[in-house]
Amino acid sequence: MKFPASVLASLFLFVAETIAAFYLSSTYRSDGDRMWQSLTLLFSLMPCALVQFTLLFVHRDISRDRPLVLLMHLLQLGPLYRCFEVFCLYCQSSQNEEPYVSITKKRQMPKDGLTEEVEREVGQAEGKMFTHRSAFSRASVIQAFLGSAPQLTLQLYITVLQQSITTGRCVIMTLSLLSIVYGALRCNILAIKIKYDEYEVKVKPLAYVCIFLWRSFEIATRVIILVLFTSVLKIWVVAVILVNFFSFFLYPWILFWLSGSPFPENIEKALSRVGTTIVLCFLTLLYAGINMFCWSAVQLKIDNPDLISKSQNWYRLLIYYMTRFIENSVLLLLWYFFKTDIYMYVCAPLLILQLLIAYCTGVLFMLVFYQFFHPCKKLFSSSVSESFRSCLRGVCLSNMRRKSSASVVKVDKDLKSCTEQDPDPEQDQGQGKDPDVRPSTSRVSSSEVWSAVDL
Template sequence: MKFPGSVLVSLFLFVAETVAALYLSSTYRSAGDRIWQSLTLLFALLPCILVQFSLVFIHRDLSKDRPLVLLLHILQLGPIVRCVEVFYIYFRAGRVEEPYVSITKKRQMPKDGHSEEVEKEVGQAEGKLFTHRSAFSRASVIQAFLGSAPQLTLQLYICILQQEITAARCIFMALSLLSIVYGALRCNILAIKIKYDDYDVRVKPAAYLCIFLWRSFEIATRVIVLVLFSSVLQIWILPVVLVNFFAFFFHPWILFWQSKCTLPENIEKALSKVGTTIVLCLLTFLYAGINMFCWSAVQLRLNDSDLIDKSQNWCRLALYYILRFFENAFLLLMWYLYKTDVYTYVCAPLLVLQLLIGYCIGVLFMLVFYQFCHPCKKLFSSNISEGLVLCFKFFCYVCRPLTSDNSGEKADLKSPADDPQADYKASESQNGNAHQSVSSNA
């Protein structure tokens, strides 16, 4: 049975970040900064409440007679209780004989073109541990992008305004960044396991390392770009954030309305249509929050029972990163043009270049992951290298008519009447013809 290490990591980040946020808010209160104190508490408590709801919803505690567990969730102690329950199940497993086991069928990764189906017995304890790990993974994603991401942006913005980085704020920002990267990593792993649910997926350490580096560069540069832009153009950051957020929030709903399908009914049997709609709205809210800072690794399909599009669309992935790169470049350009005296001792061109290169390094690690380290790369109908070749051919095809048209225009513009050498050659030929005619007459 696999050791539940992901549960420990999720609990550590949850508790450490909450404690750091409470301590930092107390320092803001003692300094008289009521606005920073309120925002810090808001970004700390809001994800905590959503994490409790997600844990209760996944474990279906409302339909069970467990008043003590519900009380502890109300007191924001749900993750601690769940972690204790996980290790109680883990260390007790094997001592008592399982009353029944379930049999699951998973296909192995194809070897030499063949894929075998393997049956595996799953005991009751292992099934409970799987549910707990899945719940903590989803809780980590919620904590990362609805709490840690805005919290990191806020604290970095305060550092720039006050031109001071305290030890407590530095530790808090490091924890927030680690929480966001871990949440993005869990989002990648969840997307892989949902897309390839029929296969026995095993993620290797090299894949974890590639995802960690990819997400670290991508998220860190994105947060710094947003903070730099907001520090010089405070009013214009609001339209940028709202356009990004609502574009990703409404996109799944627009596709759903265009398909003219009904809402999926197997999300939760006890939910009505109104409850299902609320759950889907919260899901798209989280989806938009993820895409604000990084690629979500999934595409929502609200008319599907799995709620995720399982097809691998390289064009959508490439379009996202191209648009995000140009958006970051534009925001950095605006910051460079309107930077204030706060950045007197900062080499602005070098900082812009470093951020753009950092984002490109993140994209490079993403390409390495999909090309070499993806656990299901053998199932891809096409890989990253083929996609890059197709993109290169497409750009060459687009640019070729332009070059041919320009060369034709140049040929038309360069007429013999405007070329003195052509006039000289024409006069020489005429003189030669005249001499020939005179000699022939003679």
């Protein structure tokens, strides 16, 4: 059994960020900043409650008779208790031999176009460990984008306004950024394992490094741009956030209504229709929160029994990053035109250039990951480079067709004007001119010109 390093990392980020938030809120209280104290506590306690609910939901402990577990979650100590259970399972697995095992079948990655199906025995302890890992992965994603991302934005905004940074604020911003990047990384791994559930997926260390750099550049630049824009246009940032949020929140529901599929009833047997609706709304809320700051590797699809789209849509990925780059550029330009005196000693053009280059660097690491380090790249129907090349080829062909049609229209107009100016041959004979001498352009047909342009 593998060492549960992911569980330990999730627990460390959860506990460290919560402690740092409580310490920072106490400093705000001593300084008399009640508003900053309230917002800091809000962005710390809200993800704590959601994490407790997620762990209970994944382990299905609500309908089971486990009063101690429920009490620990009510005291916000559920992750600590779950981590203790994980290490107890890990220590006991090497000592006891389990009499009951289940057999799972997984396909290996194709080699020379051939795939082999491998059977593997999974014990009861390993199955429980898998459930714990899955629960902590989902909890990390929820904590990252519904708690750490707003917390990082808030603390960076306070730093810009006060033009000073304290040790506590620096610590919590570092932990929040690590939590967001780790949550995005877990989201990528979850998406890969859900989409390729039939295959045995092994993620290499270089793939983790590439995802970490991709998400770090993407999320850091996005947060900085939002903070810069908020510092000069406080009211308009509300419109930007609402448009982003409701666009991604309503998008899965619009696709579901257009598909005409029945309402999903197989999410959880113990849930009623109202409970299923609440769970789906929470999932779309999380989906919108992720896409607010970075690309969601998991594409929500409500009409699918697994709620996840397993198709790899490169064009949606391209459209997202092109739109996000344009939006970031517009926000930076607005900040440049409306910046205040607090940016007197900041070289604004250089800062804009650095942020845009950093965002493009994140996109570059994303392309490198999908092209070279994706664990299931052999299963892609087309690679990233081929998809982008075909997209660019389509754009170039459409531009060439527009130019050719415009040139044909221009030549037709020139021919028409020349034909109207050309005198009648009979009048030429009556005036004593040679009837065989005629302008060559007066007898060129439009079909011949079209074929020439096409050629």
